[in-house]
Amino acid sequence: MSRSILPVLTICAGLVLLWYGGAIWMNWQVVADTQARAGATPGLMEMVRLTLNHARPLLPAPHQILDELWRSTATLPVTSRRSLVHHAWVTLSAALLGFGMGTAFGVLLAVAVVHIRALERSLMPWIVASQAVPVLALAPIVIVALGAMGLEGLLPKAIIAAYLCFFPIAIGMVKGLRAPDATARDLMRTWSATQAQVFWKLRLPASLPFLFAGLKVAMAAAVVGAIVAELPAGAQAGLGARLLAGSYFGQTIQIWAALVAAAILSATLVGLLGAAERLVARRMGARA
Amino acid sequence: MTGLLALIVTGGFAALIATVHAGAGGTGFWMGVVATTLLAAWLVQRLGDAPDRGLPALAAPVAFGATVLALWEVLVLGLSVPMVLLPAPSAIAARAWLAAPMLWGDFAQTFLKAVLSGYVIGCGAGFALALVADRLPFLRRGLLPLGNLVAALPVVGIAPILVMWFGFDWQSKAAVVVAMTFFPMLVNTVAGLAAAGALERDLMRSYAASPGQTLWLLKLPSALPFIFTALKVNAPLALIGAIVAEFFGSPTQGMGFRITTEAAKLALDLVWAEIVVAAVAGSAFYGLVALAERAATFWHPSVRP
Structure with missing residues (x-):
């Protein structure tokens, strides 16, 4: 792993440089027009400074985004409507609730599918096929239908997030519960283990690596689901609402800050799951 | 045997859908829904024992999908679920056409x-x-x-x-x-x-x-x-x-x-x-x-x- 630190840092540095170059290039025209209207003829260095500090740039420079992130998280009270922490929490709560619901449903479904043959034969092909369906397109329907039933706010978003994350979990879990080979299952039989014992002592431990792989995919999907669920409903709060408001009012820095916040949120959650996975693997006696 | 069962289930759902489109309902109708659904579940269960490969393997998922679709139609119209919540498949198809x-x-x-x-x-x-x-x-x-x-x-x-x-x-x-x-x-x-x-x-x-x-x-x-x-x-x-x-x-x-x-x-x-x-x-x-x-x-x- 340490072998890849230098290459990763090099590429990141290259990307940042590329970004600054892009910011100068993309904002040049806008700045040049304003300056020409004002009758000013700034020098090259002055132009560069202006392109990198434009208030509503086409592409904000990285330091502008970091500045906005800092301003909207650290300097504002958390309860403020302009605080990014507030919006991130709205999205995070929906994503986590949906993730919990999706995980429970996905695991239950997988257990049922593994034990009931008819269910596997009839339902599993549909679950697999539904992976090819753009599920996110259903988000507006869920919002509208639940809104008609008087449900608004957290729950509809959580349901969309749950809907997105139960597939990878169910698929991974089914694969995992099937992972023990015939020798292991025969061994359990020779010990005359009950079906419950086979499940708790053989199938479930064997499925954990698959479950965690699914959980990590599902976690990222849950964040995407919670964000996208905020788009069609015109939500007032949340990272998706920030994206939408930013795109309406041309506040590019705000969009980028919300995007970076979403990326940090998602990467942290997936990272936490990865840490939990390593912990569980060590408890189960895997080599570090 | 399976073929006969499939025929009965198909006929049952066809009759139920026709009834519900005619606007009829009542206890007999709902008993019919329950009975047909149970028969359909039995059919899917039987089809699930078919061989793993080729066309027979498709029978179970197709039967399951058709059952869900038929139940959707019957339940939405029978319970007169508002369109905002869930439109019936027939309504969706008509609109799509x-x-x-x-x-x-x-x-x-x-x-x-x-x-x-x-x-x-x-x-x-x-x-x-x-x-x-x-x-x-x-x-x-x-x-x-x-x-x-x-x-x-x-x-x-x-x-x-x-x-x-x-x-x-x-x-x-x-x-x-x-x-x-x-x-x-x-x-x-x-x-x-x-x-x-x-x-x-x-x-x-x-x-x-x-x-x-x-x-x-x-x-x-x-x-x-x-x-x-x-x-x-x-x-x-x-x-x-x-x-x-x-x-x-x-x-x-x-x-x-x-x-x-x-x-x-x-x-x-x-x-x-x-x-x-x-x-x-x-x-x-x-x-x-x-x-x-x-x-x-x-x-x-x-x-x-």
């Missing part, structure tokens, strides 16, 4: 223009960069962790920015699709190009094969399963990207545009019709890629019978 030209226009705008062009460019660019990275180990070691990190990020959030850059028309949607499909392709192709065994590589060296020959004759074939995995993962991703990007602004056409505007007008039958189009397009796209995979990697253990 009437709105077919519009649905086709949306499909052309979103799928034929945005999804396909974005998919080709995104996958092509990811593949090209993977080829470069395979020749430069430094680049590969740097790109792989970043590519894996991007998989955990909500890439689709970049949509409002790209809409701002490339305008409301399909070009901005294609750009979102490019951003979403690029990284899965890159990561998978890099992994695939590294998948050729050391033994085979040494053999190519001992033949004094040029890097191009090694790539063409050894590395690309062994990378094909990985590449097709990325192509399959990217197929639904591309459709999602284009549809979500349309939520941020689009010309007055397109599947994502239609879904948001009609959902706001509570015309849920039209929204469902659009969803059906998206589902069929997504599955067909995925299916085509899967077919191409079977044809191209016929030698692979997972495809070989």
Whole structure:
């Protein structure tokens, strides 16, 4: 792993440089027009400074985004409507609730599918096929239908997030519960283990690596689901609402800050799951 | 026996649907619904014991899907569920039939223009960069962790920015699709190009094969399963990207545009019709890629019978 630190840092540095170059290039025209209207003829260095500090740039420079992130998280009270922490929490709560619901449903479904043959034969092909369906397109329907039933706010978003994350979990879990080979299952039989014992002592431990792989995919999907669920409903709060408001009012820095916040949120959650996975693997006696 | 059962279930549901369309109801009707559903469950159970391969294996999922569809129709009409909540399949089909030209226009705008062009460019660019990275180990070691990190990020959030850059028309949607499909392709192709065994590589060296020959004759074939995995993962991703990007602004056409505007007008039958189009397009796209995979990697253990 340490072998890849230098290459990763090099590429990141290259990307940042590329970004600054892009910011100068993309904002040049806008700045040049304003300056020409004002009758000013700034020098090259002055132009560069202006392109990198434009208030509503086409592409904000990285330091502008970091500045906005800092301003909207650290300097504002958390309860403020302009605080990014507030919006991130709205999205995070929906994503986590949906993730919990999706995980429970996905695991239950997988257990049922593994034990009931008819269910596997009839339902599993549909679950697999539904992976090819753009599920996110259903988000507006869920919002509208639940809104008609008087449900608004957290729950509809959580349901969309749950809907997105139960597939990878169910698929991974089914694969995992099937992972023990015939020798292991025969061994359990020779010990005359009950079906419950086979499940708790053989199938479930064997499925954990698959479950965690699914959980990590599902976690990222849950964040995407919670964000996208905020788009069609015109939500007032949340990272998706920030994206939408930013795109309406041309506040590019705000969009980028919300995007970076979403990326940090998602990467942290997936990272936490990865840490939990390593912990569980060590408890189960895997080599570090 | 199974055939007879299937006949009874089909007839039962046909009678129930006819009754519910005629507006009849009552205890007898609901007892009929329960009985037919139980028979259908029994049928699915029996079909589940069919052989694993070939056409008989399709019987159970088809029967299950048809049962769900029939129950949906009977329950929605029988309980008079409001259209806002869930329209009946017949209502969706009728609306789709009437709105077919519009649905086709949306499909052309979103799928034929945005999804396909974005998919080709995104996958092509990811593949090209993977080829470069395979020749430069430094680049590969740097790109792989970043590519894996991007998989955990909500890439689709970049949509409002790209809409701002490339305008409301399909070009901005294609750009979102490019951003979403690029990284899965890159990561998978890099992994695939590294998948050729050391033994085979040494053999190519001992033949004094040029890097191009090694790539063409050894590395690309062994990378094909990985590449097709990325192509399959990217197929639904591309459709999602284009549809979500349309939520941020689009010309007055397109599947994502239609879904948001009609959902706001509570015309849920039209929204469902659009969803059906998206589902069929997504599955067909995925299916085509899967077919191409079977044809191209016929030698692979997972495809070989």
